[in-house]
Amino acid sequence: MKNKVCSIRDPRLRQIRENLRRIIAFPVQEKIDSLKWIIINNYKDSKDTPSEVKERLRNLESSLKKSTIVCPICHYKGIKRDVFYNSLLKEWYCTDCVRIIRDGYYLVLEKKSKGEWIDSGYPEEYALSFL
Numbered sequence: 001m002k003n004k005v006c007s008i009r010d011p012r013l014r015q016i017r018e019n020l021r022r023i024i025a026f027p028v029q030e031k032i033d034s035l036k037w038i039i040i041n042n043y044k045d046s047k048d049t050p051s052e053v054k055e056r057l058r059n060l061e062s063s064l065k066k067s068t069i070v071c072p073i074c075h076y077k078g079i080k081r082d083v084f085y086n087s088l089l090k091e092w093y094c095t096d097c098v099r100i101i102r103d104g105y106y107l108v109l110e111k112k113s114k115g116e117w118i119d120s121g122y123p124e125e126y127a128l129s130f131l
């Protein structure tokens, strides 16, 4: 799949999308939190082995991260927003975060064209993957 934006214009459909995201995301996040709580409490009263708990936690976090529900950058702040699929990273990002990354990239390009200093730690390949 190539980079693409998935947007919904109809306000009623946007509301349905947001509600569905909340219906899915919040129970998953609760389960993630409960698994982290088990780990913090050193697996006390857990019926599962530590490796089973960690595996379940990894699977849930990975599934949520790969979904259109949670933006990997702003997390639940983007729950109402349209999403952008980054084909290089194979993840969905909210369009607000994508806009910030793109604006930053174009600012860096402008600075480069003027011969201004660019931080060597600037993640140019990462930013390019959002164009």
Ligand SMILES: [Zn+2]
Pocket: 071, 072, 073, 074, 075, 077, 078, 093, 094, 095, 096, 097, 098
């Ligand atoms: Zn975001």
